[in-house]
Amino acid sequence: KIPVWLDCDTGNDDAFAILLSAFHPRVNLLGISTVHGNAPLAWTTHNTLGILDILHVYNVKVYPGEEAPLVNEARFALDIHGKTGIGGIQLPQSPTNRPVTHPSYLDAMHHAIMQHQDQICLVSTGTSTNIARLITKYPHVVDKIKYISVMGGSFGMGNASPFAEFNFHTDPHASKLVMAKLQDKMILTSLNLSHKIVADEHVRRSIYSELDQSKNSQLRRGFYEILMFYSNKYGCGDGEFKGPPLHDPIAVYSLLPVVDDDFAAYGYKCVKRKLDVVLEGDRMGASVVVNEELELDEDEDGGVIIGQDLDKQKFWKAILDALHAAE
Ligand code: BDR
Numbered sequence: 001k002i003p004v005w006l007d008c009d010t011g012n013d014d015a016f017a018i019l020l021s022a023f024h025p026r027v028n029l030l031g032i033s034t035v036h037g038n039a040p041l042a043w044t045t046h047n048t049l050g051i052l053d054i055l056h057v058y059n060v061k062v063y064p065g066e067e068a069p070l071v072n073e074a075r076f077a078l079d080i081h082g083k084t085g086i087g088g089i090q091l092p093q094s095p096t097n098r099p100v101t102h103p104s105y106l107d108a109m110h111h112a113i114m115q116h117q118d119q120i121c122l123v124s125t126g127t128s129t130n131i132a133r134l135i136t137k138y139p140h141v142v143d144k145i146k147y148i149s150v151m152g153g154s155f156g157m158g159n160a161s162p163f164a165e166f167n168f169h170t171d172p173h174a175s176k177l178v179m180a181k182l183q184d185k186m187i188l189t190s191l192n193l194s195h196k197i198v199a200d201e202h203v204r205r206s207i208y209s210e211l212d213q214s215k216n217s218q219l220r221r222g223f224y225e226i227l228m229f230y231s232n233k234y235g236c237g238d239g240e241f242k243g244p245p246l247h248d249p250i251a252v253y254s255l256l257p258v259v260d261d262d263f264a265a266y267g268y269k270c271v272k273r274k275l276d277v278v279l280e281g282d283r284m285g286a287s288v289v290v291n292e293e294l295e296l297d298e299d300e301d302g303g304v305i306i307g308q309d310l311d312k313q314k315f316w317k318a319i320l321d322a323l324h325a326a327e
């Protein structure tokens with residue numbers, strides 16, 4: 001199994017990243033840290049604990065991380081994720097899972113990385129603030145991490161601005177630092193990939209068949225409601241999207257082709273590029289390719305593995321299998 005640490009800002013799509021990392025047979029979820037992002041930290045933490053509760057997962061500790069970006073003011077995405085940061089579901093008000101503050105998230109992550117050095121993979125589905133703090137406090141962890149799979153960035157498009165994706169836009173200083181230090185180990189799920197993998201009607205139906213209630217558990221219904229809330233926010237149906245792009249679980253899933261070094265098995269297509277993040281102006285938070293002409297040697301020159309496409313049916317099957325395993 002791949003030892004994984006998940007760093008997330010639990011909103012609607014992060015919930016699916018938690019589901020997949022807790023129930024994919026190839027993933028050993030070591031711990032979760034939470035970060036500001038879709039909602040204030042207290043809520044992203046509460047939502048994370050609540051999702052683990054409804055999944056009946058009680059052996060994964062949740063460590064609250066940073067409340068605000070390194071430099072900029074905190075900004076949330078409640079317009080997309082609802083006023084609690086996770087619309088469509090009523091999570092338990094007092095989850096059985098409790099947040100852990102001693103040790104701090106930094107010390108807990110450091111401990112996990114040292115215990116699983118050279119094998120551990122980080123998955124980041126929120127702003128990069130926690131990861132930036134981690135590599136600042138413990139710079140040696142950079143050499144101990146196998147991969148870091150990040151949901152963030154975009155090329156020629158954006159969702160927080162015309163040029164930038166939300167996670168990078170919210171804390172560009174953190175994204176730039178993490179990119180600078182970890183790009184040779186980074187797997188990136190940008191909007192350009194996530195927008196190709198939408199939960200269309202067929203996927204939504206297979207998650208929750210309203211025709212045959214008997215087959216559907218409470219849990220399945222919960223995840224369906226989370227998805228439908230998100231779907232409505234994306235105006236799915238007649239507009240640009242045939243369903244909501246479920247960005248965050250793709251970052252968990254993308255570990256598999258890279259760790260297995262078998263892209264064909266997952267239909268995974270990618271390119272390798274050196275990237276940077278813009279800090280100021282209209283393009284703040286934009287991910288940019290450093291020297292487009294640079295021909296990187298796939299094996300030697302490093303650079304970010306930027307996902308371009310994957311086998312969608314296999315991806316959705318992995319989500320459905322995880323739901324089934326959790327039921
Ligand atoms: C990213 O921003 C957040 O709102 C989502 O949870 C996802 O991580 C998509 O741009």
Ligand code: CA
Binds near residue numbers: 014038
């Ligand atoms: Ca997220």
